[in-house]
Amino acid sequence: MRITTTVNGxxxxxxxxWPGESLLYVLRERMGLPGSKNACEQGECGxxxxxxxxxxxxxxxVAAGQAIDREITTVEGxxxxxxxxxxxxxxxxxxxxxxxxxxxxLLVAAHDLxxxxxxxxxxEIREALAGNLCRxxxxxxxxxxxxxxxxxxxxx
Amino acid sequence: MSxxxxxxxxxxSSPGRVGDSPLRPDGxxxxxxxxxxxxxxxxxxxxxxxxxxxxxxxxxxRGIDLTGALTVPGVTAVLTADDVPGxxxxxxxxxxxxxxxxxxxxxxxxPVALVAADHPETARRAAARIRVDYEVLPAxxxxxxxxxxxxxxxxxxxNLVRHLRLRRGDPSVTAPVVVSLDVEVGMQxxxxxxxxxxxxxxxxxxxxxxxxxTQWLHVDQRQMCLALGMPADKVRLHLxxxxxxxxxxxxxxxxxxxxxxxLRTGRPVKMSYGREESFFGHVHRHPAWLTxxxxxxxDGTLVYARATVLLDGGAYASSTAAVxxxxxTLGLGPYRIPNVAVDAYGVFTNNPPCGAMRGFGCVxxxxxxxxxxxxxxxxxxLDRVAIRQLNGxxxxxxxxxxxxxxxxxxxxxxxxxxxxxxxxxxxEDGADLRSLPGSVGNTTHGEGVVRGIGYAVTYKxxxxxxxxxxxxxxxxxxxxxxxxxxxxxHTAAAEVGQGLxxxxxxxxxxxxxxxxxxxxxxDTTVGSGGSTSASRQTYVTGGAVQAACAAVRTVVLERAARxxxxxxxxxxxxxxxxxxxxxxxxxxxxDVLGEDAVEETAEYRHRPTHAIDPQTGQGDAHVQFAFxxxxxxxxxxxxxxxxxxxxxxTAQDVGRAINPDAVVGQIHGGSAQGMGLALMEEIxxxxxxxxxxxxxxxxxxTILDMPPMQxxxxxxxxxxxxxxxxxxxxxPTISSGPAVAAxxxxxxxxxxxxxxxxxxxxxxx
Numbered sequence: 001m002r003i004t005t006t007v008n009g010x011x012x013x014x015x016x017x018w019p020g021e022s023l024l025y026v027l028r029e030r031m032g033l034p035g036s037k038n039a040c041e042q043g044e045c046g047x048x049x050x051x052x053x054x055x056x057x058x059x060x061x062v063a064a065g066q067a068i069d070r071e072i073t074t075v076e077g078x079x080x081x082x083x084x085x086x087x088x089x090x091x092x093x094x095x096x097x098x099x100x101x102x103x104x105x106l107l108v109a110a111h112d113l114x115x116x117x118x119x120x121x122x123x124e125i126r127e128a129l130a131g132n133l134c135r136x137x138x139x140x141x142x143x144x145x146x147x148x149x150x151x152x153x154x155x156x
Numbered sequence: 157m158s159x160x161x162x163x164x165x166x167x168x169s170s171p172g173r174v175g176d177s178p179l180r181p182d183g184x185x186x187x188x189x190x191x192x193x194x195x196x197x198x199x200x201x202x203x204x205x206x207x208x209x210x211x212x213x214x215x216x217x218r219g220i221d222l223t224g225a226l227t228v229p230g231v232t233a234v235l236t237a238d239d240v241p242g243x244x245x246x247x248x249x250x251x252x253x254x255x256x257x258x259x260x261x262x263x264x265x266x267p268v269a270l271v272a273a274d275h276p277e278t279a280r281r282a283a284a285r286i287r288v289d290y291e292v293l294p295a296x297x298x299x300x301x302x303x304x305x306x307x308x309x310x311x312x313x314x315n316l317v318r319h320l321r322l323r324r325g326d327p328s329v330t331a332p333v334v335v336s337l338d339v340e341v342g343m344q345x346x347x348x349x350x351x352x353x354x355x356x357x358x359x360x361x362x363x364x365x366x367x368x369x370t371q372w373l374h375v376d377q378r379q380m381c382l383a384l385g386m387p388a389d390k391v392r393l394h395l396x397x398x399x400x401x402x403x404x405x406x407x408x409x410x411x412x413x414x415x416x417x418x419l420r421t422g423r424p425v426k427m428s429y430g431r432e433e434s435f436f437g438h439v440h441r442h443p444a445w446l447t448x449x450x451x452x453x454x455d456g457t458l459v460y461a462r463a464t465v466l467l468d469g470g471a472y473a474s475s476t477a478a479v480x481x482x483x484x485t486l487g488l489g490p491y492r493i494p495n496v497a498v499d500a501y502g503v504f505t506n507n508p509p510c511g512a513m514r515g516f517g518c519v520x521x522x523x524x525x526x527x528x529x530x531x532x533x534x535x536x537x538l539d540r541v542a543i544r545q546l547n548g549x550x551x552x553x554x555x556x557x558x559x560x561x562x563x564x565x566x567x568x569x570x571x572x573x574x575x576x577x578x579x580x581x582x583x584e585d586g587a588d589l590r591s592l593p594g595s596v597g598n599t600t601h602g603e604g605v606v607r608g609i610g611y612a613v614t615y616k617x618x619x620x621x622x623x624x625x626x627x628x629x630x631x632x633x634x635x636x637x638x639x640x641x642x643x644x645x646h647t648a649a650a651e652v653g654q655g656l657x658x659x660x661x662x663x664x665x666x667x668x669x670x671x672x673x674x675x676x677x678x679d680t681t682v683g684s685g686g687s688t689s690a691s692r693q694t695y696v697t698g699g700a701v702q703a704a705c706a707a708v709r710t711v712v713l714e715r716a717a718r719x720x721x722x723x724x725x726x727x728x729x730x731x732x733x734x735x736x737x738x739x740x741x742x743x744x745x746x747d748v749l750g751e752d753a754v755e756e757t758a759e760y761r762h763r764p765t766h767a768i769d770p771q772t773g774q775g776d777a778h779v780q781f782a783f784x785x786x787x788x789x790x791x792x793x794x795x796x797x798x799x800x801x802x803x804x805x806t807a808q809d810v811g812r813a814i815n816p817d818a819v820v821g822q823i824h825g826g827s828a829q830g831m832g833l834a835l836m837e838e839i840x841x842x843x844x845x846x847x848x849x850x851x852x853x854x855x856x857x858t859i860l861d862m863p864p865m866q867x868x869x870x871x872x873x874x875x876x877x878x879x880x881x882x883x884x885x886x887x888p889t890i891s892s893g894p895a896v897a898a899x900x901x902x903x904x905x906x907x908x909x910x911x912x913x914x915x916x917x918x919x920x921x
Contacts, residue, residue, distance in 0.1 A: 018275065018277060020277060021277075028196070029198070032198075033189070034189070034192075034193075034195075034196035034198075035188070035189020035190070036189070037193075037195075037349070037350075037399075038195055038351065038428070038430075039349040039350065039351065039399070039431065039851075040430075040431040040850070040851045041430055041431060042431065042850060042851065042852065044431075044850070044851035044852055045349065045431075045851055047349060074189065075187075075188065075189040076188065076189045076190075079188065084184065084187060084188070088184075088187035088188065089187075091183075091187050092179055092180070092183035092184060092186075092187055093179065095177075095179075095180075095817045095818065095820075095821050097180060097183050097186050097187060098400075098653040098654065098655070098821060098825065099348070099349065099350065099398060099399045099400040099401075099652060099653025100182070100183075100186030100187075100191060100397075100399070100653065101193065101348075101349040101350040101399030101400060101653075102349050103186050103187055104187075104189050107187060122864075123588055123590045123591065125859075126590060126859045126860045127590055127596065127860065129859045130858045130859055130860040131858075132858075132859070133349065133851065133856055133858060134349070134859075135346075135347055135348055135349050135400050135402070135825070135828075135829075135856060136400055136653050136821075136825045137821060137824055137825050137828075138821075138824030138825045138826075138827055138828035138857075138862055138865065139824070139828070139857075139858075139859040139862045140820075140824045140862070140864070140865055141820075141821055141824065142859065143859070
């Protein structure tokens with residue numbers, strides 16, 4: 001089948017998609033956007049979190065056909081200008097990235113949290129990111145990164 | 157044909173020398189989604205490979221009918237054991253595991269056949285149409301029965317992988333105070349997030365290039381050459397981006413399979429496991445059964461220890477023998493014990509193969525010796541910090557193999573530090589649900605919740621032991637590029653997320669005085685970097701990079717000495733300048749190098765270790781020891797058996813922190829994995845079948861499960877190690893779990909001799 005969708009502001013037309021494919025597979029293998037990750041492909045780890053019409057979802061749980069005529073934003077589309085988005089910058093600077101496989105999903109989830117709650121408490125950060133597994137960091141520096149991004153956004 | 161695969165994994169970064177905390181050079185690529193992990197690789201004309209695995213823990217293969225798979229449109233190859241051109245046997249220490257099963261399958265999930273097709277789903281459906289005629293055989297699935305005379309033999313001649321016998325002093329001595337216990341540790345999974353993946357590209361010279369996520373390129377290459385029947389120059393490995401490892405990438409996964417399919421089809425082949433297959437695609441931490449007894453004076457001073465450790469190695473040897481080595485030689489913890497009898501066993505069963513995971517044999521033992529140390533404290537009425545400080549190792553002591561601890565052993569100090577760190581505030585009425593056991597499950601508002609505190613301490617060997625020739629190779633090149641001095645560092649040492657590439661840059665900057673350091677992609681065109689295991693890379697590859705830099709510096713300074721007509725010994729390299737003894741600038745590096753590049757390659761070996769005596773287990777088995785202590789504070793809902801870890805604080809001696817921020821990151825992450833084993837992480841295996849191969853049913857800690865951590869880092873330099881470093885990665889995984897288990901015991905008053913602790917263990921229901 002043909003999938004027509006808008007990803008990171010660009011319209012994509014993809015042909016010959018097998019209906020069993022997920023949005024994650026189409027992004028990674030058919031659109032050349034492998035930033036969203038394939039850690040579990042069953043909606044448990046959050047590494048494939050993307051925005052679907054502004055709502056964060058696990059791309060592995062969205063059937064390719066469900067993405068037709070929708071607006072998708074992936075980690076590749078978080079930065080709008082030349083540099084990094086403040087959330088991305090904060091993850092690098094705070095040491096919240098080790099292997100980095102969880103990072104794209106966490107960035108989208110953290111970005112969404114800060115859009116909704118500009119100055120979150122630690123418990124709000126923990127609850128908002130509880131669907132994103134990380135195996136390397138023990139999450140301490142991820143909390144640091146979200147706090148750092150929040151404080152920078154407050155000043156901006 | 158595109159050959160971009162695997163190249164965008166490193167870049168240059170900002171300044172930072174040894175002792176600074178520069179940012180990771182791959183950080184920006186990782187936050188923009190551009191970093192190329194193994195599962196992201198793509199190639200023109202590539203096909204997908206999948207693996208057909210055994211559904212039985214033990215069976216004889218009577219025949220395989222491939223017809224159903226071969227007739228599926230889109231399928232380009234279907235392979236079995238008959239298609240393995242070289243030796244059909246691979247293995248880290250012993251080549252005992254078939255590339256593809258031929259006569260027998262020995263565990264559920266063992267690879268039997270391979271399919272390549274133009275779409276992964278086509279390949280999976282084709283694999284499902286392969287008909288394997290199995291004769292199901294009796295399986296040995298209880299390791300405690302594995303050595304019984306009537307137990308089915310997993311391999312000839314029998315089911316014993318290794319028995320380590322250790323005797324020191326007079327093991328039959330008696331003591332006035334005796335405590336003992338049995339402990340059981342469940343099977344933990346590394347659960348790295350990046351699934352096993354690789355891209356094999358057939359080359360025009362008849363060889364193959366494999367881009368793969370792994371921990372040790374050269375040990376993979378050695379096994380692959382034997383299986384493919386090809387020399388090393390035809391089997392070229394390139395490290396693709398690695399999404400975590402923790403020991404689970406020491407053994408081969410897709411490596412030979414992807415290459416077999418690529419060589420057969422003549423097309424690039426990508427293999428990438430899903431999460432369920434990943435649980436079958438790598439070894440796990442050995443489950444363990446431990447029986448321990450301590451004898452002590454009435455003041456708590458240890459007189460003797462007797463211990464038996466049984467590790468379930470599963471169906472193939474992997475690194476079981478070395479894990480037994482650690483569980484035996486280090487299995488009584490960082491304590492002074494004059495009289496010792498330890499017997500550690502690793503056995504074959506028809507359970508999933510077990511091997512390396514962070515902490516490597518010390519993790520299982522620590523749950524036993526730390527629980528027993530608490531028992532001893534109670535028996536002699538000492539507090540749990542004091543009993544450990546009383547018996548804790550000190551520099552100059554001999555451990556239970558008779559080896560002198562010849563650098564810092566700050567057991568008492570580490571315990572003192574964690575015991576004096578501020579405690580979290582008492583729980584208040586009306587506490588936020590998210591800070592309570594059960595969290596937003598809304599299972600309690602505080603009723604039935606009891607707080608407990610626990611302590612644990614550990615020590616772990618760093619680098620490879622028992623006489624292994626453990627070395628690393630580094631190639632460093634220095635040249636002027638665009639008017640700027642650039643160093644390029646090339647090692648085959650795997651970056652798996654821990655930050656080795658940052659450390660390599662820091663060492664080059666420190667040794668060569670340049671700012672710009674390029675990390676060459678990791679591959680097999682340079683000598684072995686050894687394994688990214690055993691907390692060894694900063695030590696061993698760091699040592700190799702330091703040595704290669706020193707060799708480059710020597711050449712540069714000798715050249716400068718000739719130009720300047722001065723003694724090379726009076727010159728230094730600093731900030732792209734050649735400076736004299738008092739720091740005066742004599743000439744620029746660019747004037748010395750001109751258009752030339754200076755390139756040197758060096759190997760670094762740590763001090764040799766030695767085999768232990770097979771009768772007594774005595775010997776200098778290890779090169780370095782790393783110590784850490786944890787204090788855990790938990791709230792336990794004793795009615796429902798739910799646990800909330802409130803605080804997990806730690807102190808660790810790291811010798812010298814090359815990158816202090818990265819050190820703390822290792823300690824955080826390692827602590828989380830130890831906590832996970834104490835409370836939630838277990839691969840449940842019944843009758844040889846894995847019951848929970850998914851992140852739905854195998855739980856790892858989330859950000860809501862992890863508490864805030866206070867981390868104190870000591871830096872007692874090891875005079876025998878480069879820069880004084882001490883391995884960092886593993887100790888936190890060892891001492892955190894037993895501290896959490898101790899805290900839960902303290903809260904609920906139950907002995908809790910099995911981890912992970914389940915709700916029903918706490919409630920007794």
